[in-house]
Amino acid sequence: MLTVEQIARRVQELSRQISRDYAAADELVMVGVLRGCYIFLADLSRALTIRRRIDFIAVSAYGQQVYPSDSLRLIMDVRSDLAGQHVLIVDDILDSGLTLNYLTHLLGARNPASLRTCVLLRKPGRLKIDITPDYIGFDIPEVWVVGYGLDCSDRYRALPYIGQVDRLI
Numbered sequence: 316m317l318t319v320e321q322i323a324r325r326v327q328e329l330s331r332q333i334s335r336d337y338a339a340a341d342e343l344v345m346v347g348v349l350r351g352c353y354i355f356l357a358d359l360s361r362a363l364t365i366r367r368r369i370d371f372i373a374v375s376a377y378g379q380q381v382y383p384s385d386s387l388r389l390i391m392d393v394r395s396d397l398a399g400q401h402v403l404i405v406d407d408i409l410d411s412g413l414t415l416n417y418l419t420h421l422l423g424a425r426n427p428a429s430l431r432t433c434v435l436l437r438k439p440g441r442l443k444i445d446i447t448p449d450y451i452g453f454d455i456p457e458v459w460v461v462g463y464g465l466d467c468s469d470r471y472r473a474l475p476y477i478g479q480v481d482r483l484i
C-alpha cells in the first residue's frame with residue numbers, strides 16, 4: 316500500500332512541520348503509544364530539529380473478542396510529569412479513534428502546556444469518535460494494514476513498507 320520511499324518522504328514532511336510548529340517551545344515531549352508506534356516514533360523523532368524527549372504509554376482493550384473494544388485500560392503509564400510540558404502523542408494508526416480519544420483525555424487532565432496528536436495512518440471510514448489528529452501521515456482505506464510497526468497477531472511489524480493483509484476488521 317505504501318512504499319519505503321513514500322513513508323520516508325512523508326515522515327520527513329511531518330517532522331519539518333512539527334519542528335516549525337514547536338520552534339518557540341523549549342522542548343517537546345513525544346509520547347509513543349506502544350507497541351505499534353515504535354518504528355514511526357524512531358524515524359520521526361530522529362528527523363526533528365528541535366529539542367525533544369521520548370516517553371511511552373501502553374493501553375489495552377478489555378478482552379480480545381471484539382475489535383474495536385469500547386473499553387480500554389492503561390497498562391503502562393508515562394514516566395514523565397507532563398505538567399507544563401508540550402506533549403505530542405504519537406501513534407501508528409487511528410482506526411475507531413477510541414485509543415487516541417482515551418489518551419487525549421487522560422493526558423489532557425495532567426495540565427500539559429499543550430497537547431497535540433500525530434498519527435501515521437488514519438482510516439476515516441472507521442471512526443467511531445469525532446477526533447482529528449493534528450498531524451496525519453496518510454488516509455487509508457478500511458483494510459487491515461501491517462508493517463512499519465503494525466502487526467497482524469504480532470507478525471509483520473518489521474516489514475519496511477506498509478502492506479495489506481486479508482483479515483476481517
Ligand SMILES: O=P(O)(O)OC[C@H]1O[C@H](OP(=O)(O)OP(=O)(O)O)[C@H](O)[C@@H]1O
Binds near residue numbers: 348349352375407414
Ligand atoms: O483507533 P483505535 O480503534 O483505538 O485503534 C488504534 C490503535 O490500535 C492499534 O493498537 P493495538 O491495540 O493493535 O496494539 P499494538 O500497537 O500493540 O499493536 C494502534 O497501534 C492504535 O494504538
Ligand SMILES: Nc1nc2[nH]cnc2c(=O)[nH]1
Binds near residue numbers: 408409459460461467
Ligand atoms: N496492525 C494494525 N493495527 C490496527 N489497529 C487498528 N487498525 C489496524 C490495522 O489496520 N492494522
